[in-house]
Amino acid sequence: xxxxxxxxxxxxxxxxxxxxxxxxxxxxxxxxxxxxxxxxxxxxxxxxxxxxxxxxxxxxxxxxxxxxxxxxxxxxxxxxxxxxxxxxxxxxxxxxxxxxxxxxxxxxxxxxxxxxxxxxxxxxxxxxxxxxxxxxxxxxxxxxxxxxxxxxxxxxxxxxxxxxxxxxxxxxxxxxxxxxxxxxxxxxxxxxxxxxxxxxxxxxxxxxxxxxxxxxxxxxxxxxxxxxxxxxxxxxxxxxxxxxxxxxxxxxxxxxxxxxxxxxxxxxxxxxxxxxxxxxxxxxxxxxxxxxxxxxxxxxxxxxxxxxxxxxxxxxxxxxxxxxxxxx
Amino acid sequence: xxxxxxxxxxxxxxxxxxxxxxxxxxxxxxxxxxxxxxxxxxxxxxxxxxxxxxxxxxxxxxxxxxxxxxxxxxxxxxxxxxxxxxxxxxxxxxxxxxxxxxxxxxxxxxxxxxxxxxxxxxxxxxxxxxxxxxxxxxxxxxxxxxxxxxxxxxxxxxxxxxxxxxxxxxxxxxxxxxxxxxxxxxxxxxxxxxxxxxxxxxxxxxxxxxxxxxxxxxxxxxxxxxxxxxxxxxxxxxxxxxxxxxxxxxxxxxxxxxxxxxxxxxxxxxxxxxxxxxxxxxxxxxxxxxxxxxx
Numbered sequence: 001x002x003x004x005x006x007x008x009x010x011x012x013x014x015x016x017x018x019x020x021x022x023x024x025x026x027x028x029x030x031x032x033x034x035x036x037x038x039x040x041x042x043x044x045x046x047x048x049x050x051x052x053x054x055x056x057x058x059x060x061x062x063x064x065x066x067x068x069x070x071x072x073x074x075x076x077x078x079x080x081x082x083x084x085x086x087x088x089x090x091x092x093x094x095x096x097x098x099x100x101x102x103x104x105x106x107x108x109x110x111x112x113x114x115x116x117x118x119x120x121x122x123x124x125x126x127x128x129x130x131x132x133x134x135x136x137x138x139x140x141x142x143x144x145x146x147x148x149x150x151x152x153x154x155x156x157x158x159x160x161x162x163x164x165x166x167x168x169x170x171x172x173x174x175x176x177x178x179x180x181x182x183x184x185x186x187x188x189x190x191x192x193x194x195x196x197x198x199x200x201x202x203x204x205x206x207x208x209x210x211x212x213x214x215x216x217x218x219x220x221x222x223x224x225x226x227x228x229x230x231x232x233x234x235x236x237x238x239x240x241x242x243x244x245x246x247x248x249x250x251x252x253x254x255x256x257x258x259x260x261x262x263x264x265x266x267x268x269x270x271x272x273x274x275x276x277x278x279x280x281x282x283x284x285x286x287x288x289x290x291x292x293x294x295x296x297x298x299x300x301x302x303x304x305x306x307x308x309x310x311x312x313x314x315x316x317x318x319x320x321x322x323x324x325x326x327x328x
Numbered sequence: 329x330x331x332x333x334x335x336x337x338x339x340x341x342x343x344x345x346x347x348x349x350x351x352x353x354x355x356x357x358x359x360x361x362x363x364x365x366x367x368x369x370x371x372x373x374x375x376x377x378x379x380x381x382x383x384x385x386x387x388x389x390x391x392x393x394x395x396x397x398x399x400x401x402x403x404x405x406x407x408x409x410x411x412x413x414x415x416x417x418x419x420x421x422x423x424x425x426x427x428x429x430x431x432x433x434x435x436x437x438x439x440x441x442x443x444x445x446x447x448x449x450x451x452x453x454x455x456x457x458x459x460x461x462x463x464x465x466x467x468x469x470x471x472x473x474x475x476x477x478x479x480x481x482x483x484x485x486x487x488x489x490x491x492x493x494x495x496x497x498x499x500x501x502x503x504x505x506x507x508x509x510x511x512x513x514x515x516x517x518x519x520x521x522x523x524x525x526x527x528x529x530x531x532x533x534x535x536x537x538x539x540x541x542x543x544x545x546x547x548x549x550x551x552x553x554x555x556x557x558x559x560x561x562x563x564x565x566x567x568x569x570x571x572x573x574x575x576x577x578x579x580x581x582x583x584x585x586x587x588x589x590x591x592x593x594x595x596x597x598x599x600x601x602x603x604x605x606x607x608x609x610x611x612x613x614x615x616x617x618x619x620x621x622x623x
Binding site (some may be wrong): 107108112116294304 | 363419424440
C-alpha cells in the first residue's frame with residue numbers, strides 16, 4: 001500500500017474510533033436512558049479543550065512569542081490529559097445534569113439542551129481568555145511524539161493503536177453498564193418512568209448517572225480527537241454536530257451498542273468521508289452545504305422507514321414469574 | 329443614561345419583530361403541538377423571496393406580502409406532506425424534533441447552496457431618521473413597529489371575534505374535546521399553519537428590513553429568542569407571546585447596551601432555560617398545566 005493510502009486509511013480509522021466512542025456515549029444517554037442530550041457536543045468539546053490545555057503547557061504572553069491565551073496550561077505526560085478530559089466531561093455533565101434533568105417533555109428537554117449548547121459556544125467564543133476565543137487552540141503537541149522515534153506513517157499507526165485501545169476501554173464501560181442490572185433499570189426508566197419510580201428506583205439519580213457516564217465518554221472522545229488533529233476551536237463543535245451523532249445513533253439502532261457502531265461507520269465516516277472523492281464543483285462551501293442536506297435527508301428517511309435503525313435494539317424477553325411467587 | 333434611552337428604542341423595534349414571529353410560533357405550537365425548529369429557516373426563506381421580489385424592481389411593500397404568502401404556503405405544505413404523515417406514523421415528541429431539525433438543516437443549506445455564502449440586502453429607499461424622546465428610529469423601523477401593531481390587532485380580532493378564532497382556541501386547549509364538539513380540527517390545524525406561516529414570513533421580511541445585510545443563517549439565529557418569547561408567554565398563548573416579546577426585546581437590547589453586544593442573545597437563552605426549568609407552562613398560562621409539559 002502506498003504511503004498516501006496508509007495515511008488516508010489510518011486517518012479515517014482514527015476518526016471512526018472517535019465517532020464510535022462518541023456514539024456509544026450518546027447511546028448510553030439517549031438510546032439506553034432516554035435522555036435527549038442536544039448538548040452532547042459540548043462535552044466532547046470540554047474534553048478536547050482540557051486535553052489540549054494540559055498538553056500545551058503554560059500559556060505564554062505575546063512578548064514571549066505566545067499567540068494563544070488560555071487558562072490552566074500544563075505539560076502532563078501522555079495518558080493523563082485524556083483521563084483528565086474524561087473527568088472534566090463527567091464533571092460538566094454532573095453540573096449541567098443536576099439542573100437540567102427534570103421531568104420535562106422530551107421536546108422541551110431537547111430545547112433546553114440545545115440552548116445550553118448555544119450558550120457554551122457563545123461563552124467559549126466571547127471569553128477570549130478562557131480557551132482563546134473564536135480562534136481556538138492550535139499546535140497541540142502529539143502524544144508520545146517526543147519519546148517514540150517513528151516515521152510519520154509509523155506514528156499514524158501508533159495513534160490508530162492508541163485509539164483502538166481507548167475504544168476497547170470505552171466499549172467495556174458501555175457494555176458493563178448496558179448488560180448489567182443497572183442497564184435494565186435504565187431501560188425501565190426510559191420506557192415507563194412512573195412504574196420504575198413506583199418500584200422504588202431513584203429515577204433522577206439513575207438518569208444523572210447515565211448522563212455523567214455519557215459525559216465522561218464524550219470527554220475522552222474529544223481528547224483523542226484533539227490529540228490527533230492538534231487544533232480545536234468553537235467552529236468544530238457547533239450544535240449541528242450533535243445532530244450528526246443523533247443521526248448516527250438513529251441510523252444504527254438506538255439502544256444497541258453494535259448498531260450504534262455501524263451507525264458511526266455509516267453516517268459521520270462513510271457519508272462524510274465519501275464526499276472527499278467527489279471532484280470539487282461549484283463555489284467553495286457548496287459541498288459542505290450539500291453534505292448537511294444529505295445528513296438531514298438521511299435522518300428523515302430512517303425515521304420514516306426504519307425508525308429502529310439498521311440493527312434494532314434486541315427485544316428482551318424474561319421468563320414469567322415463578323409459580324412460587326405468583327400465589328399460594 | 330445616554331446609552332439606555334436609545335437602547336429602549338432598539339428594544340421596541342426588536343420586540344416588534346419578535347412579537348410577529350413569536351405569536352406565529354406560539355399559535356402553531358399551541359394548536360398542533362409540534363415544536364417546529366425549522367421556523368427560523370422558513371423566515372430566512374421568506375426573506376430570500378422578498379429579496380428576489382425587490383430585485384425584480386418591485387416595491388418592498390409587495391415584497392412583504394410575497395414573503396408572507398410564501399411563508400404561509402410553505403408552512404401548510406410542510407405540515408401536510410411531511411409533519412402530519414410522520415405524526416400519523418407514530419413519530420413521538422423527540423422524533424419530531426429530529427424531523428424539524430432535519431428540515432431546518434435542509435432548508436438552510438439549500439438556501440446556502442442556491443444563493444451562495446454572500447451577504448444580501450433588500451432594495452429599499454434610503455430611510456431617514458426620526459428622533460422621539462431621545463430615541464432614534466429610522467422610518468423603516470417606524471414601519472416595522474406599525475406592521476407589528478397591525479398584525480397583533482388582526483390576530484386579536486381573529487381569535488376573539490371570529491368563529492375560526494374560537495375553533496383554534498378550542499383545538500389548542502383540548503383537541504379531542506374540540507373534535508367531539510364538531511369542530512373540523514384538521515381544517516383548523518391547516519389554517520393555524522397558514523396563519524402562523526404568514527406571520528413567520530412577515531417576520532422574516534421585517535427582520536431583514538431592519539438589518540443592513542442578511543445571510544442563510546439570519547433566521548435560524550433568531551429562532552431561540554422566538555422560542556423564548558413563546559415559552560415565556562406560555563405555549564399557545566398569543567397574548568403571552570406579545571408580552572414575552574416586549575420583555576425579551578427590551579431585556580436583550582438593554583443587556584447589549586449595559587454589558588456588551590455579545591450578551592444580547594445570551595439574555596434570551598438564559599430566560600428560556602430558566603422558564604423551561606422553573607415554570608414550563610409560561611408566565612401567563614391558565615391552560616397548559618404542569619402535567620402537559622412533564623414527561
